[in-house]
Amino acid sequence: MRESTALDDMICFQLYAASRGMTALYRPLLDPHHLTYPQYLVLRVLWHDGPTTVRDLGHTLRLDSGTLSPLLKRLETQGLLRRERGAHDERVVWIHLTDSGTALREQIGDLTQHLVCATGLTLDELTQLHQLLHRARRSVKGTA
Structure with a gap:
């Protein structure tokens, strides 16, 4: 008989499993729009807050730049957002929704x-x- 791992007794496992389950619920709703859940979160922030910096977006989503940069690049390739360097400080990168990115909010609902x-x-x-x-x-x- 196999010894129980007692995962069901671990709060951290319950949070992990619930998080994966909730994220999976989004998949069939986002797939028709060619979006992943993390991409959807980026769009949600922009829909709600408007233009923001990469730094602030990373802070809001609790993502490091190594994770966030490829996400933003894919959304930019899809024509949903654009990135531009700050006028006063080129180290600052601003993220703006395109018209397509704004319209997607209505499509997704x-x-x-x-x-x-x-x-x-x-x-x-x-x-x-x-x-x-x-x-x-x-x-x-x-x-x-």
Whole structure:
């Protein structure tokens, strides 16, 4: 008989598995638009906040430049955004949505309701989960 790994008892594993499951829910919704989940997150930030710098975007998404740069390059190749050097400091790179990137927001729509239904949780449970995850993430911020 194989010894149990007790993964189901580990909070970190439950978070990891839930995160992978939630991300997988996006795939069939994003595939028709030729987007990955991380690319969608970049677009969400730009749709909400408008133009931003690569540095600030990396901070918001908690991604390093080695991960973010190829993402931005693919989105730029798809014609969804453009990158440009800062006028006062060429080390600063600004990211702007193109008209196509802006229009994609309407094409994709709000995925939130679809994903809420897929979890099987009530709105109160999701709100509580969100608050707990936010608190936990804030607590471990210094280590992440």
